[in-house]
Amino acid sequence: MRRIRIGIVGVGNIGLAHLEAVRRLGYAEVSAVAVRDAGRAAALCELYGIPRYYTDHRELLADPGIDAIHDCTPNREHFSINRDALRAGKPVISEKPLTVDSVQSGELVELADRTGLVTAVNFVNRHYTAVQHLKGMIENGELGEIRTVHGEFLQDWLLEETDFDWRVRSEIGGPSRAMADIGSHWLDLAAFLTGRRVREICADTAVFLPFRIEPDPSGASGGRRVPVDTEDYGAALLRFEGGIRGAFTISQVSPGRKFGLTIQVDCSAASARWCQDAPDRLWIGRREKPNEDLVLRPELLNLRSRSVHPYTGKAERWPDAQKNMIDSFYRSILEGAEPVHADFRAGHEIVRVVEAAMESGRRGGWVPVS
Known part of the structure; x- marks a missing residue:
């Protein structure tokens, strides 16, 4: 299996959970993040060994070295970032809710159908x-x-x-x-x-x-x-x-x-x-x-x-379910596997x-x- 290179937009509380789950999958790596605060972005990259960062998500989406996107931003931003990711030809996993209204979410479904890209919502x-x-x-x-x-x-x-x-x-x-x-x-x-x-x-x-x-x-x-x-x-x-x-x-x-x-x-x-x-x-x-x-x-x-x-023989907890969810998303991209995820x-x-x-x-x- 080839390695998959990930870009994360928004690295707050849930974004860090995504980052840690990705690092547990041996075939995936976080290659870039998009964070508005350049100082915080640089500190995150140094702490987690991430090669590069952007302060605008559109620059991240234009990066040819990124295979898939994690949208970990606040709810009101989900629609525009998910839409931009699909338009850029990037598979995308969105935090929930997918959008703040059904007109927006319906538009994303239509766009996903047209592009044929793998999508996911983090219902862990x-x-x-x-x-x-x-x-x-x-x-x-x-x-x-x-x-x-x-x-x-x-x-x-x-x-x-x-x-x-x-x-x-x-x-x-x-x-x-x-x-x-x-x-x-x-x-x-x-x-x-x-x-x-x-x-x-x-x-x-x-x-x-x-x-x-x-x-x-x-x-x-x-x-x-x-x-x-x-x-x-x-x-x-x-x-x-x-x-x-x-x-x-x-x-x-x-x-x-x-x-x-x-x-x-x-x-x-x-x-x-x-x-x-x-x-x-x-x-x-x-x-x-x-x-x-x-x-x-x-x-x-x-x-x-x-x-x-x-x-x-080991107990399972939330981080394991999070990893399983992301694994389902990636395997659908890399192998065409039937998705378990939403x-x-x-x-x-x-x-x-x-x-x-x-x-x-x-x-x-x-x-x-x-």
């Missing part, structure tokens, strides 16, 4: 071994016919008025925060496991902290109190294709919850539950026999999950569901996903 949770194993169980008919899917994604990192991040500002993060930021992860899992699209949604959203303290850019103590219009909380009922029903709750103001992602699929023969807090386990519930708490040792894995299990079309579907959820939250009642 479908790349855990246990989630892949559960998908295999569903495909093999081991659980029966899917009837319902439900769960939650709870965090506490924006609990206080003094908790601030660019995501709370709609002019940067987009009109939705909790739904688009973490609800999108849960919705992708539900779509992946069921293999069905959401047809209708009935949602409720709430802003519990209409004002937050934005830190002083200089680093001085204090800050200014600014209005916030992005939601802290959301809950929704779902109607999927094929009659499947669903429900989920998301919150970024739930004390004690850090990354509380849980999903349960209830089928005609058994239920299965996966929690991100214990990512190498699956709970299987049955009516006529004892329930099972599966710890997924290599000898228990099905064909689908065996290919992504990181290390024999592509731009899948990302577009999630944008549409989030958009419908926010509309339902505003006006009440069921809203079609169209």
Whole structure:
């Protein structure tokens, strides 16, 4: 396999996670980054041994020594950077959400179809071994016919008025925060496991902290109190294709919850539950026999999950799923492998569901996903 040369646009918190995951893949290397602050870019290159940097993403896209792009910028920038990457003939992996509205995401899907380039959206949770194993169980008919899917994604990192991040500002993060930021992860899992699209949604959203303290850019103590219009909380009922029903709750103001992602699929023969807090386990519930708490040792894995299990006999965590996701993207580019990851079309579907959820939250009642 030839080496693949990567350019990363935006190297903040999630950009560094991408960088570290790439470095774990022996056939990939980060060849350049695009960061607006030249001083920070130079420091990153020195620290991580990256050959070059740019302060404009368009210069990075014009670099013939770059084979694929990682877009790790804030939400409002995703559309233009993803579009520019495809126009430049570069396969691209975008952070989620793909865009801040479905008009933009639909345009990216059309552009990806025209160019034939490989695309991806970083919905990392479908790349855990246990989630892949559960998908295999569903495909093999081991659980029966899917009837319902439900769960939650709870965090506490924006609990206080003094908790601030660019995501709370709609002019940067987009009109939705909790739904688009973490609800999108849960919705992708539900779509992946069921293999069905959401047809209708009935949602409720709430802003519990209409004002937050934005830190002083200089680093001085204090800050200014600014209005916030992005939601802290959301809950929704779902109607999927094929009659499947669903429900989920998301919150970024739930004390004690850090990354509380849980999903349960209830089928005609058994239920299965996966929690991100214990990512190498699956709970299987049955009516006529004892329930099972599966710890997924290599000898228990099905064909689908065996290919992504990181290390024999070792526990798996978030960085492993991130690596698996990026590996799927690269192998689709280099080998034409069938993608496990979500592509731009899948990302577009999630944008549409989030958009419908926010509309339902505003006006009440069921809203079609169209």
